[in-house]
Amino acid sequence: xxxxxxxxxxxxxxxxxxxxxxxxxxxxxxxxDPDYSAAYxxxxxxxxxxxxxxxxxxxxxRGNDVQVAAIDALAPHLVGRDVDAxxxxxxxxxxxxxxxxxxxxxxxxxxxxxxAVGAVVNAAWDLAAKRAHKPLWRFLADATxxxxxxxxxxxxxxxxLTPGDALRLLTAGRNGSDARRERLLARGYPAYTxxxxxxxxxDEKLTxxxxxxxxxxxxxxxxxxxxxxEDDIRRMRTARSAVGPGIRIAIDANQRxxxxxxxxxxxxxxxxxxxxxxxxxxxxxxxxxxxVRANVTPVKVATGEHVQNxxxxxxxxxxxxxxxxxxxxxxxxxxxxNLAILLLAAKFGVPVCPHAGGVGxxxxxxxxxxxxxxxLSGTTENRVxxxxxxxxxxxxxxxxxxxGHYQAPAAAGFSAEMHPGTLTAYAYPNGTFxxxxxxxxxxxxx
Amino acid sequence: xxxxxxxxxxxxxxxxxxxxxxxxxxxxxxxxDPDYSAAYxxxxxxxxxxxxxxxxxxxxxRGNDVQVAAIDALAPHLVGRDVDAxxxxxxxxxxxxxxxxxxxxxxxxxxxxxxAVGAVVNAAWDLAAKRAHKPLWRFLADATxxxxxxxxxxxxxxxxLTPGDALRLLTAGRNGSDARRERLLARGYPAYTxxxxxxxxxDEKLTxxxxxxxxxxxxxxxxxxxxxxEDDIRRMRTARSAVGPGIRIAIDANQRxxxxxxxxxxxxxxxxxxxxxxxxxxxxxxxxxxxVRANVTPVKVATGEHVQNxxxxxxxxxxxxxxxxxxxxxxxxxxxxNLAILLLAAKFGVPVCPHAGGVGxxxxxxxxxxxxxxxLSGTTENRVxxxxxxxxxxxxxxxxxxxGHYQAPAAAGFSAEMHPGTLTAYAYPNGTFxxxxxxxxxxxxx
Numbered sequence: 001x002x003x004x005x006x007x008x009x010x011x012x013x014x015x016x017x018x019x020x021x022x023x024x025x026x027x028x029x030x031x032x033d034p035d036y037s038a039a040y041x042x043x044x045x046x047x048x049x050x051x052x053x054x055x056x057x058x059x060x061x062r063g064n065d066v067q068v069a070a071i072d073a074l075a076p077h078l079v080g081r082d083v084d085a086x087x088x089x090x091x092x093x094x095x096x097x098x099x100x101x102x103x104x105x106x107x108x109x110x111x112x113x114x115x116a117v118g119a120v121v122n123a124a125w126d127l128a129a130k131r132a133h134k135p136l137w138r139f140l141a142d143a144t145x146x147x148x149x150x151x152x153x154x155x156x157x158x159x160x161l162t163p164g165d166a167l168r169l170l171t172a173g174r175n176g177s178d179a180r181r182e183r184l185l186a187r188g189y190p191a192y193t194x195x196x197x198x199x200x201x202x203d204e205k206l207t208x209x210x211x212x213x214x215x216x217x218x219x220x221x222x223x224x225x226x227x228x229x230e231d232d233i234r235r236m237r238t239a240r241s242a243v244g245p246g247i248r249i250a251i252d253a254n255q256r257x258x259x260x261x262x263x264x265x266x267x268x269x270x271x272x273x274x275x276x277x278x279x280x281x282x283x284x285x286x287x288x289x290x291x292v293r294a295n296v297t298p299v300k301v302a303t304g305e306h307v308q309n310x311x312x313x314x315x316x317x318x319x320x321x322x323x324x325x326x327x328x329x330x331x332x333x334x335x336x337x338n339l340a341i342l343l344l345a346a347k348f349g350v351p352v353c354p355h356a357g358g359v360g361x362x363x364x365x366x367x368x369x370x371x372x373x374x375x376l377s378g379t380t381e382n383r384v385x386x387x388x389x390x391x392x393x394x395x396x397x398x399x400x401x402x403x404g405h406y407q408a409p410a411a412a413g414f415s416a417e418m419h420p421g422t423l424t425a426y427a428y429p430n431g432t433f434x435x436x437x438x439x440x441x442x443x444x445x446x
Numbered sequence: 447x448x449x450x451x452x453x454x455x456x457x458x459x460x461x462x463x464x465x466x467x468x469x470x471x472x473x474x475x476x477x478x479d480p481d482y483s484a485a486y487x488x489x490x491x492x493x494x495x496x497x498x499x500x501x502x503x504x505x506x507x508r509g510n511d512v513q514v515a516a517i518d519a520l521a522p523h524l525v526g527r528d529v530d531a532x533x534x535x536x537x538x539x540x541x542x543x544x545x546x547x548x549x550x551x552x553x554x555x556x557x558x559x560x561x562a563v564g565a566v567v568n569a570a571w572d573l574a575a576k577r578a579h580k581p582l583w584r585f586l587a588d589a590t591x592x593x594x595x596x597x598x599x600x601x602x603x604x605x606x607l608t609p610g611d612a613l614r615l616l617t618a619g620r621n622g623s624d625a626r627r628e629r630l631l632a633r634g635y636p637a638y639t640x641x642x643x644x645x646x647x648x649d650e651k652l653t654x655x656x657x658x659x660x661x662x663x664x665x666x667x668x669x670x671x672x673x674x675x676e677d678d679i680r681r682m683r684t685a686r687s688a689v690g691p692g693i694r695i696a697i698d699a700n701q702r703x704x705x706x707x708x709x710x711x712x713x714x715x716x717x718x719x720x721x722x723x724x725x726x727x728x729x730x731x732x733x734x735x736x737x738v739r740a741n742v743t744p745v746k747v748a749t750g751e752h753v754q755n756x757x758x759x760x761x762x763x764x765x766x767x768x769x770x771x772x773x774x775x776x777x778x779x780x781x782x783x784n785l786a787i788l789l790l791a792a793k794f795g796v797p798v799c800p801h802a803g804g805v806g807x808x809x810x811x812x813x814x815x816x817x818x819x820x821x822l823s824g825t826t827e828n829r830v831x832x833x834x835x836x837x838x839x840x841x842x843x844x845x846x847x848x849x850g851h852y853q854a855p856a857a858a859g860f861s862a863e864m865h866p867g868t869l870t871a872y873a874y875p876n877g878t879f880x881x882x883x884x885x886x887x888x889x890x891x892x
Contacts, residue, residue: 030547030550031547031548031550031551032547033547033548034547034548034551035548059548059551059552060547060548060551061548062519062546062548062549063516063519063548063549063551063552063559065515065519066512066515066516066519066552066558066559067552069511069512069515070509070512070558073508073509073511073512100508101476101477101478101479101480101506102477102479102480102481102505102506102507102508102509103508103509104476104477105477105480105505105506105509106505106509106512106513106557106558106561107557108701108728108729108752109728109730110556110557110730110754111552111553111556111557111558111559111560111754112512112516112552112557112558112559113509113512113557113558114557115552154704155704155728156704156727156728156730156731156734157704158704158705158706159704159705159706159734159737255554258600258601258602258603258604258605259604259605260604260605281602282554282555282601282602282757283554284555284556284602284754284755284757284758284761285602285757285760285761286732286733286761287732287761287764287765288602288605288757288761291605306554308556308557308730309730311728311730311731311734312730314731315730315731315732315733315734318733319733
């Protein structure tokens, strides 16, 4: 009798959209009416354990179908793969996908095609962690430094971070990791909240939500800015008077400004003691961020949710352009590239404060910060994970926030899995929610 | 009787692929087997003139369907538009498309979604030039400086290039433009050829094609390098001995190297007097290119075919990272963004040497260089357009090369239109070429 190894048998995709624009949840200076969406993927296998790998790319509505098409284009690289080999070395898959010489032309390593790679690579990590019966943060923290180094693609970053550097950082990160893991399990990882600060909210709602955030144990909140300076001054004054002087208030322009405007606008808000200015200009403008940072002291500069890959993060660090590096779980090429980015940040000693919110970004990114705390940077000092209280109910193992801290996930995997009912209801355009919605709102002919 | 204005009535897309991988045409260190492809778009109107706007994004095969899906996602922004208004102000369309707040999340302004914008914006310019009965280069060169400035999006570049700067450059560019136009019509625009230098070609074929290039009047050829140093040394020696010392030989690594490797490898080839090293490393690595450039003198540095947008070009210029800026006609957001990039290059005094080849890139980009010569930079000194002798037969008005020079197109439009028979034969997967091909090559079961 021959033993038959398990294979990936299917790559199933879903176009999932939520009607968030109706409440102005998520509204900012560049995203007035997002419909938070996920290009969702499930890797199925013929293994007897019945486990699946789940992953997704977050988008804001229109174009989620393009993102799904990009994930579909990767399916031939997945189907038929040996599951044991995949889970033993997800980095091999990541390199194979980013290296496909024809698909590479569509990036390379940026935009729709790269987020598609991130979605399937993250799904592979979800599967690997489930098979190991561990939450992803622990699966990573328990791995050997040597194996973690093998999971990083050093192409285009080796001038700044060599495999030897990475091994030294990860080996040092093991010192005291048991104690940190216990501390994490007891206390959690610090969070800040953006829920009060969406641009579309009234001053009354801002005040109410800001006070509630403080009552809930958060020590940092965030306000969206950049549409109108007078409004921003009023909202910043409102927020500061709601929370008092001891709470950090970050501000976020979502790329609204040119460089000179970013400097002026930030200075105009500085009397209210903003903690950081986030995305002051184009995420591609490394030198622009460096100029902003040099001119807005003591306000700090943060960016990353739209930074396309490790090569741009490398340069933001080389140029001294940022005080806080904001990784995103679904923008880059998955866990492997985020390992590279966490290592770059550790090498430069720049704190990582992840972007989250959207659909499921909190669920995913907490694992990366928790791994970083336990087994790499070894600290939560000046580090906070963004928290937005939206759409968690659609996940099988939603984040748990207690006293302003993310609680360490206990369930095996990457917390990426949505409820089957959500996939049925919010599939676009023919899920039950959307068909019922259209029945209520007859189309007008134009 | 009311006059009814013409509207865009349809956005028709085609997935066109050519089996170029079979001959190793186009093979380089990162693209061993490209199948040159086009995600092709036709804007149809209900105007009585029956004119259409044609455009496309060039890809290398797999993923061309994703690129088509991205163009399809833009159709709702096009259908119903007033044709006169569109042709009077294509910049308004370009800004609208790059600014769509939901689609923007998929970039912003990079990768698949941005190339889709470029394809439809270029199609709009094709239509506008056809309606003006002018080839695009002349349509641009005849426009007023003020109108050209109105076509540029200064967002994220205004710290370096203001509308006032642009107006000054374009106004200065009118001096002597009549004489330059006549000279262009008489002589053409200088070209160099990559046809001899593909990585997959034998030394015998390299020698034969290099000699033919010189006989055909070219004064510069290009060799692909980066896969194996010993091979590159042999091929570079072969090429140099084939063409003699008076012909420029550029080398092109297609992003194969890390920064330190790029420096070492280029130095190892320097005894054969390479003119420029192209794409030595990641197109995203601005600081890396600056380091390479500082270390490989007198070899010059060129890049651009994979540079995603004007923001990255701005920084390459700010950082002194390049000697030659290589625009591409279908990588960025169309003619409007290429106008911004030509203006940035003019501001910094860096020569523009366009990337071409692929499918129809020669046909398109010649218009941009010819406009630049007649009405902006005013010179062809140290400027050459890449030429590759592939696939031109599929175009209604193919490029015409004479004595190493592109001849100025006379036909109205952007030279983007393919023959109807090509669209029928090479539609993937069900065009007549591909169905016949599959009939000849029965699939093997795996």
